[in-house]
Amino acid sequence: DDVILRLRDVKVHFPLKGGFMQKTTAHVKAIDGVNLDVYRGEVLGLVGESGCGKTTLGKTILQLIHATDGEITYRSTDDQETDLTKLKDHELFPYRKRLQIVFQDPHSSLNPAFTIFGSLEDPLKKYGIKSREERRKIIGDLLEAVNMRREYMDRFPHEFSGGQRQRIGIARALSIEPELIICDEAVSALDVSIQAQVLQLLMKLKQEKNLTYIFITHDLSVTEYICDRIAVMYLGRIVELCASEDLYARRLHPYTQALLSAIPVADLDKQTKRIVLEGDVPSPVNPPSGCPFHPRCQFRKDVCSQVEPKLKRYRIDGRDHYAACHLIDLPEATPDAA
Numbered sequence: 150d151d152v153i154l155r156l157r158d159v160k161v162h163f164p165l166k167g168g169f170m171q172k173t174t175a176h177v178k179a180i181d182g183v184n185l186d187v188y189r190g191e192v193l194g195l196v197g198e199s200g201c202g203k204t205t206l207g208k209t210i211l212q213l214i215h216a217t218d219g220e221i222t223y224r225s226t227d228d229q230e231t232d233l234t235k236l237k238d239h240e241l242f243p244y245r246k247r248l249q250i251v252f253q254d255p256h257s258s259l260n261p262a263f264t265i266f267g268s269l270e271d272p273l274k275k276y277g278i279k280s281r282e283e284r285r286k287i288i289g290d291l292l293e294a295v296n297m298r299r300e301y302m303d304r305f306p307h308e309f310s311g312g313q314r315q316r317i318g319i320a321r322a323l324s325i326e327p328e329l330i331i332c333d334e335a336v337s338a339l340d341v342s343i344q345a346q347v348l349q350l351l352m353k354l355k356q357e358k359n360l361t362y363i364f365i366t367h368d369l370s371v372t373e374y375i376c377d378r379i380a381v382m383y384l385g386r387i388v389e390l391c392a393s394e395d396l397y398a399r400r401l402h403p404y405t406q407a408l409l410s411a412i413p414v415a416d417l418d419k420q421t422k423r424i425v426l427e428g429d430v431p432s433p434v435n436p437p438s439g440c441p442f443h444p445r446c447q448f449r450k451d452v453c454s455q456v457e458p459k460l461k462r463y464r465i466d467g468r469d470h471y472a473a474c475h476l477i478d479l480p481e482a483t484p485d486a487a
């Protein structure tokens with residue numbers, strides 16, 4: 150398979166300073182050993198409750214936050230591999246063009262003092278489009294690509310609705326022709342009907358421009374329809390990863406089971422009993438021993454607080470299904486099983 154990004158044992162640990170002389174007393178383990186391959190052309194969902202590390206992981210992939218350990222390898226279409234974590238800021242310039250982000254809040258991602266043209270021309274200038282006329286043409290084309298009128302480029306952000314601003318945010322992410330876009334809660338602030346329009350637009354653009362998406366959300370009702378695969382995160386780790394249809398049909402991890410049990414399904418026969426999680430997500434400062442989910446898990450055994458379960462690969466119906474739980478009673482896939 151054609152991997153565009155490969156993450157190996159990625160960690161983001163911040164020292165937590167405090168007390169006399171600002172001595173380091175503990176570490177926040179925001180990301181704690183993530184392994185993940187992202188395939189060119191797929192939509193990969195990254196889901197979990199707030200505080201699970203999904204946004205931090207997105208920003209770490211883009212090098213907006215630096216990993217304290219591990220590798221994040223970008224693979225170009227001509228098979229050149231580059232570990233982004235080893236690059237200095239100025240060396241990242243050509244890679245920033247290929248990896249873009251759309252944020253949740255269209256308000257804060259557009260400068261209210263600039264027209265839409267003013268906001269969108271900046272990345273084009275940076276990447277060498279010197280002629281103003283050419284920039285106007287590109288931005289007009291981009292606005293049309295996101296179903297907006299070209300003339301809107303001379304208006305200000307406050308003149309648009311939330312859904313329109315989000316489409317402008319998407320146009321900006323597309324302006325320098327990226328290969329991969331991280332959509333960070335990109336539709337979460339929108340009404341359900343507008344959400345559907347923006348999702349449809351994202352899928353249309355993906356086909357037209359051959360894009361790869363990492364779709365970060367806490368909302369599992371959105372991911373089912375647009376994601377090819379889904380990674381579930383808990384306390385800075387991936388606890389389950391598989392094809393989207395497999396996650397909804399046969400989730401293996403107790404945390405995923407609890408998350409999905411909260412989503413109403415149209416077919417009442419398929420509605421599972423609601424599992425209410427005990428307590429809040431623990432702090433990533435000194436996370437629980439063993440399985441990080443054990444204080445909230447209704448199936449926990451003694452081993453769960455003592456030994457950390459590894460993310461193991463299983464083969465189910467000919468597809469890979471990864472999960473990290475001691476209680477999964479399936480044979481682990483052999484390395485060459487495919």
Ligand code: SF4
Nearest residue numbers: 440443446453474475
């Ligand atoms: Fe629950 Fe134990 Fe599995 Fe963790 S390892 S999810 S505590 S059963």
